[in-house]
Amino acid sequence: MDIQYPLELIGTFMFAISGALAVQDREHDLFGAGFTGFITAIGGGSLRDIILGSYPLVWVGDVWFLYAIFLGILTAFLFHRSLGKLRRTLFLFDTFGIGFFTILGVEKALSLGVQVEIAAIMGMFSAVMGGVIRDTLTNEVPILFRREVYASACLAGAIIYLVLNHFGLDRDPNMLISIGIVIIIRLVAVKYKLSLPRLE
Amino acid sequence: MDIQYPLELIGTFMFAISGALAVQDREHDLFGAGFTGFITAIGGGSLRDIILGSYPLVWVGDVWFLYAIFLGILTAFLFHRSLGKLRRTLFLFDTFGIGFFTILGVEKALSLGVQVEIAAIMGMFSAVMGGVIRDTLTNEVPILFRREVYASACLAGAIIYLVLNHFGLDRDPNMLISIGIVIIIRLVAVKYKLSLPRLE
Amino acid sequence: MDIQYPLELIGTFMFAISGALAVQDREHDLFGAGFTGFITAIGGGSLRDIILGSYPLVWVGDVWFLYAIFLGILTAFLFHRSLGKLRRTLFLFDTFGIGFFTILGVEKALSLGVQVEIAAIMGMFSAVMGGVIRDTLTNEVPILFRREVYASACLAGAIIYLVLNHFGLDRDPNMLISIGIVIIIRLVAVKYKLSLPRLE
Numbered sequence: 001m002d003i004q005y006p007l008e009l010i011g012t013f014m015f016a017i018s019g020a021l022a023v024q025d026r027e028h029d030l031f032g033a034g035f036t037g038f039i040t041a042i043g044g045g046s047l048r049d050i051i052l053g054s055y056p057l058v059w060v061g062d063v064w065f066l067y068a069i070f071l072g073i074l075t076a077f078l079f080h081r082s083l084g085k086l087r088r089t090l091f092l093f094d095t096f097g098i099g100f101f102t103i104l105g106v107e108k109a110l111s112l113g114v115q116v117e118i119a120a121i122m123g124m125f126s127a128v129m130g131g132v133i134r135d136t137l138t139n140e141v142p143i144l145f146r147r148e149v150y151a152s153a154c155l156a157g158a159i160i161y162l163v164l165n166h167f168g169l170d171r172d173p174n175m176l177i178s179i180g181i182v183i184i185i186r187l188v189a190v191k192y193k194l195s196l197p198r199l200e
Numbered sequence: 201m202d203i204q205y206p207l208e209l210i211g212t213f214m215f216a217i218s219g220a221l222a223v224q225d226r227e228h229d230l231f232g233a234g235f236t237g238f239i240t241a242i243g244g245g246s247l248r249d250i251i252l253g254s255y256p257l258v259w260v261g262d263v264w265f266l267y268a269i270f271l272g273i274l275t276a277f278l279f280h281r282s283l284g285k286l287r288r289t290l291f292l293f294d295t296f297g298i299g300f301f302t303i304l305g306v307e308k309a310l311s312l313g314v315q316v317e318i319a320a321i322m323g324m325f326s327a328v329m330g331g332v333i334r335d336t337l338t339n340e341v342p343i344l345f346r347r348e349v350y351a352s353a354c355l356a357g358a359i360i361y362l363v364l365n366h367f368g369l370d371r372d373p374n375m376l377i378s379i380g381i382v383i384i385i386r387l388v389a390v391k392y393k394l395s396l397p398r399l400e
Numbered sequence: 401m402d403i404q405y406p407l408e409l410i411g412t413f414m415f416a417i418s419g420a421l422a423v424q425d426r427e428h429d430l431f432g433a434g435f436t437g438f439i440t441a442i443g444g445g446s447l448r449d450i451i452l453g454s455y456p457l458v459w460v461g462d463v464w465f466l467y468a469i470f471l472g473i474l475t476a477f478l479f480h481r482s483l484g485k486l487r488r489t490l491f492l493f494d495t496f497g498i499g500f501f502t503i504l505g506v507e508k509a510l511s512l513g514v515q516v517e518i519a520a521i522m523g524m525f526s527a528v529m530g531g532v533i534r535d536t537l538t539n540e541v542p543i544l545f546r547r548e549v550y551a552s553a554c555l556a557g558a559i560i561y562l563v564l565n566h567f568g569l570d571r572d573p574n575m576l577i578s579i580g581i582v583i584i585i586r587l588v589a590v591k592y593k594l595s596l597p598r599l600e
Binding site (some may be wrong): 032146 | 450451452453467514515517518521532535540541542545549551552591595596597598
């Protein structure tokens, strides 16, 4: 767990940045931007834990997550111009972040004893629902419905993890592979503008 | 309970179909449609159970509900053209569905020991909040505010059930009567385009 | 506690009125207006208690809150014309209300043993999230993002309360001072149309 805890804090920090920056074109003041960063960072994990009845929620039980969020919001405020030029870097961070939180969400759900089907969904929820709640609050069509293969990449990674876990693969290589799958699916989809078909 | 459990699964299946079909005119891909079907099917019952603190949530504790939802989403994908022509049939299913889930919600709340006033509201929430969450996520004005006498029919059915229960009517005839009341109110309101007055 | 309980009921009653009146320009029927009043009144406290895992939720455990809400909705229906002329009075009630519920939320969170940083956020959530949920359901940009120094005044009041509490000030004067701070910040911001800067 030596590396996991700092990674979780870094991921939370990144989510807060992306949430706070998401509203900079709109009529939000700094407080609104910070609030949105906060909701984005805690939304997915909180919803997962509330659905599973796992208390205390991660950020309620460990105040360091709150500090990571505040730092992320502050970073967004101070460097939002420079960050605006780093779209590609932010995109890569976000892609790694959703992969990472998907697998953590799957593991947490499994540790609470739910069945694998539920664990797969909870992994996806952990990764994407913060963004969905953010978009709903700011009256945007949720990212889930807009972006090429976003939540579906997470779901695919979650399922890969559960399958490999079922066949006895150790945790560390499994995490690497599953997060890698999420990243590759997402990168390929964005590069070639792939998206799933529609109901027509 | 012989008949109740399959009815619950069928109701969940129907809710998933209606949720997945609800987005077919929009810019959603298959995943977005499936996600919306999922949220519609679990939303009302999940919110009721989270408010009442009743864990595990029904679909988390019994994976058959998840299968019913997947089957509903798949049905929507495969037969969405034919289903589009069955509007009247779907409407009837939906009307029976909200009546049925209202009464189940009332009974679950009562079994958890809350007062009757709370049970009536929880019955209505079970039936309509999945659709409200769906509409909020897809940036629609929630069904609750659009449709003629929708949630109010559920609330009326819940109150009838509680009154008849108070006066000692057995469960089975009471369910039949109360669900019938929801259906009749809704059918009459739609047929004659009735709606409640407005604040003006 | 002699005075606190009736104040809580009165605050809930006021929130229900403001919620029900919030939709009177839109295409909502009476039921939609009542539903919105209900959500506004219970939303903030319910979200706080769900996040903290504090069951039963206040209004589920004490049916008098439900009666206060019904009375508020009824008052809105009967007197909505006259109330429309009392904008200034309603504004003052709302301002007192958010201050009062902020501090109650802080105290409840502290009594559940969370750290002060969490308690400050929970205080703000108690006061403003009912309105945020209401605005999200009715497809408005949430009040949080529109109004001058609304949620930030609550957060400031919560922090003042926690600081004074830390230095040993008794509860009653502390409540008076902290609620007063919320009210003053809000009144000054509205009078001089102050708002926080934006990210640009």
